[in-house]
Amino acid sequence: MCDVLDIKLNTIPDWNCCAASIGYAEGGELPRLALSARNMALSEQASPGQDIVATCAACWLATRETKERLNADEELMKETNEALAAGGLSVKADQNVRHMAEVLIEDFGFDELGKHVKKPLDGIKIAGYVGCQTNRPFGIDGESFENPKYLDKLVETMGAEPIENYDKKVSCCGGALAFSEPEKSQALIKDIIEAAYDGGADMIVTPCPVCQLNVEAYQNDINAKYKTKFNMPVVYYSTLMSVAYGKDRKQSGLDGQIITPKQLEEIAK
Amino acid sequence: MATDAINYYRNNFLKEVEANVEEGHWVKMCMQCGVCAGSCPLGNAWEHTPQKIFMMIRAGKRDEVLASDAMWMCTSCYNCIARCPRELPITHIMHGLANYAHRLGLAPKNQPTRKFAILFWNNLTKKGRVNELKLGIALYFMNGLVNGIKVAIKAMPLGMSMMKTKRLSPMEILGGHGIKDTSGFHAILKKAREIEDAKMTKFD
Numbered sequence: 001m002c003d004v005l006d007i008k009l010n011t012i013p014d015w016n017c018c019a020a021s022i023g024y025a026e027g028g029e030l031p032r033l034a035l036s037a038r039n040m041a042l043s044e045q046a047s048p049g050q051d052i053v054a055t056c057a058a059c060w061l062a063t064r065e066t067k068e069r070l071n072a073d074e075e076l077m078k079e080t081n082e083a084l085a086a087g088g089l090s091v092k093a094d095q096n097v098r099h100m101a102e103v104l105i106e107d108f109g110f111d112e113l114g115k116h117v118k119k120p121l122d123g124i125k126i127a128g129y130v131g132c133q134t135n136r137p138f139g140i141d142g143e144s145f146e147n148p149k150y151l152d153k154l155v156e157t158m159g160a161e162p163i164e165n166y167d168k169k170v171s172c173c174g175g176a177l178a179f180s181e182p183e184k185s186q187a188l189i190k191d192i193i194e195a196a197y198d199g200g201a202d203m204i205v206t207p208c209p210v211c212q213l214n215v216e217a218y219q220n221d222i223n224a225k226y227k228t229k230f231n232m233p234v235v236y237y238s239t240l241m242s243v244a245y246g247k248d249r250k251q252s253g254l255d256g257q258i259i260t261p262k263q264l265e266e267i268a269k
Numbered sequence: 270m271a272t273d274a275i276n277y278y279r280n281n282f283l284k285e286v287e288a289n290v291e292e293g294h295w296v297k298m299c300m301q302c303g304v305c306a307g308s309c310p311l312g313n314a315w316e317h318t319p320q321k322i323f324m325m326i327r328a329g330k331r332d333e334v335l336a337s338d339a340m341w342m343c344t345s346c347y348n349c350i351a352r353c354p355r356e357l358p359i360t361h362i363m364h365g366l367a368n369y370a371h372r373l374g375l376a377p378k379n380q381p382t383r384k385f386a387i388l389f390w391n392n393l394t395k396k397g398r399v400n401e402l403k404l405g406i407a408l409y410f411m412n413g414l415v416n417g418i419k420v421a422i423k424a425m426p427l428g429m430s431m432m433k434t435k436r437l438s439p440m441e442i443l444g445g446h447g448i449k450d451t452s453g454f455h456a457i458l459k460k461a462r463e464i465e466d467a468k469m470t471k472f473d
Binding site: 079 | 291
């Protein structure tokens with residue numbers, strides 16, 4: 001997808017994990033924020049003035065939260081820099097921290113994204129599952145928390161048909177609690193998939209990697225527990241775009257799907 | 270008698286939360302509307318919903334709040350933050366309370382999300398990046414060996430499909446990926462922890 005749009009991503013040298021939203025329990029406040037601050041410090045050194053772009057909802061949230069809190073609180077900025085100095089680093093937190101979806105929508109726009117479509121995804125009905133952390137608390141500028149439209153527009157731009165009134169569009173899949181509270185999370189995931197079937201969807205598309213995994217991977221467990229027959233493909237938005245942009249199966253990441261989206265496989269052949 | 274009455278009304282716990290819990294100074298702003306409870310995906314699983322927790326803090330129910338299972342049910346969906354009419358950062362307060370209870374050794378010992386969070390943090394801070402395979406194995410065995418074998422067998426088909434689709438590498442068992450500057454990374458986290466610990470106010 002980035003190849004077609006001529007987006008060049010520079011990896012932050014020696015980046016570390018941000019601890020997502022499960023880092024709080026053992027990490028507390030400052031050590032947790034220091035994780036993202038270290039990434040920002042390394043990025044400021046290697047790519048000064050460039051935007052930081054995250055393709056993961058949780059990475060984006062943790063990094064942007066850290067940036068905003070450091071900018072709003074002088075004492076926190078001082079303490080964070082004191083911690084970073086122990087590792088020979090310092091942070092200004094002056095780069096924009098953006099989600100890839102923001103880059104696509106704001107820097108390119110739907111018209112431009114549509115120009116690169118070589119194989120329109122005709123006749124495929126898609127439930128646009130935005131999920132939580134791409135949508136809250138920051139979200140995409142100009143979109144509502146309760147019913148954001150950008151994912152449906154993106155689906156439409158790729159030639160597919162977004163299902164209407166997908167009522168689990170911004171519901172939670174359980175996030176990290178899919179690991180620690182599997183039964184409670186799978187009950188949430190069941191509703192997300194069921195609502196997609198109710199709307200006549202052939203597949204679900206999402207901008208969040210955790211949603212992608214949770215909603216795709218546990219369908220066997222859910223079927224066993226609830227006597228359902230779910231077999232709903234769940235693809236990441238870049239997979240969908242890559243197929244529409246004429247990329248092959250492997251380039252589009254279709255080889256990473258546990259549940260095969262047959263219609264996309266056909267097009268990507 | 271007079272001292273007893275004063276002690277009764279002097280709520281140290283709210284002050285303690287304000288001083289020591291992340292975003293704790295917001296707790297007094299809650300107006301008890303309950304939108305957070307109604308917006309929570311696991312609202313039905315909470316022993317005490319966020320607005321109850323806030324009222325319990327203000328009522329000085331220290332033991333009940335810190336030993337509660339409730340904060341550990343937060344999935345970090347941020348629905349409560351998006352909808353709170355008073356704009357309380359509820360998600361962060363729940364995380365802060367959970368961390369504070371855990372720090373004091375008062376959090377429920379067998380709370381699964383607490384256990385998983387500790388595994389996750391220890392896994393990631395070792396080398397700077399999460400080793401998914403080792404984390405998965407540790408997760409299966411977090412409730413003991415016998416239970417772990419049962420859970421692992423049940424999860425085997427998923428593990429196999431994750432490996433088949435190259436989303437999980439079996440090679441991670443041999444050490445796995447990490448950052449280069451682990452000593453700098455560890456020094457940063459150690460210092461951050463020291464600064465945070467030094468700021469804690471003692472309450473008896």
